């Protein structure tokens with residue numbers, strides 16, 4: 001059984017078909033790439049999977065359960081987390097507080113508990129602190145826990161975003177252009193980092209990425225979109241040499 005399966009998901013914006021009949025299948029622990037020229041429909045596909053958009057047509061299945069059209073926070077609770085193309089941190093907050101806040105999606109105590117600060121609530125808070133610190137250690141940011149997040153260099157802000165996503169205990173992590181804005185050294189490190197988090201957290205990863213070295217270096221299978229249509233799907237070597245893929249990329253240059 002696939003962890004995630006989309007069945008012909010389609011998204012139309014008035015006259016424009018941003019994604020047409022997209023079938024994606026992701027198994028446990030796979031690292032999958034979603035690539036294509038600008039405007040190909042990649043982010044729209046993410047938005048359909050994560051509940052930002054309800055597909056005009058087609059279904060999204062997570063562990064064989066139909067999750068089409070659920071709200072983003074419900075999708076998160078099922079175990080799908082994401083990062084965004086434009087980093088969305090709480091810039092004024094510390095690195096640690098950014099992760100703590102993300103954890104609160106999982107908090108069990110009710111409002112009463114948090115206002116009265118019941119022992120149950122305080123215990124949960126302590127657990128969240130410990131879990132957040134462990135996550136920061138996993139992504140190599142524990143030394144920077146008290147730093148304002150906007151002071152971090154770009155590559156580290158991206159890692160912090162990933163730590164925030166991991167705080168919701170996903171089984172599937174969607175990364176929207178994780179290498180964007182990274183220097184060559186950072187993007188090289190990113191490849192090892194992505195494999196590390198897959199192994200450590202036992203998750204599958206679907207990533208949108210324009211940086212071909214990163215895509216080819218880390219993805220086990222790749223889907224290629226062009227004008228909303230899936231023009232190729234397969235192993236990195238085959239994708240790299242696929243004439244349709246080459247043409248799609250050269251066509252926009």
Ligand SMILES: Nc1ncnc2c1ncn2[C@@H]1O[C@H](COP(=O)(O)OP(=O)(O)OP(=O)(O)O)[C@@H](O)[C@H]1O
Pocket residue numbers: 013016017018036037038039040041042043044045
């Ligand atoms: N909310 C929207 N309303 C109308 N059109 C939209 C909307 N969102 C996306 N589009 C259009 O759908 C198409 C696909 O956009 P999308 O952002 O999914 O592409 P992308 O592959 O993620 O591109 P990029 O690599 O540049 O981020 C584009 O033509 C875009 O202008």
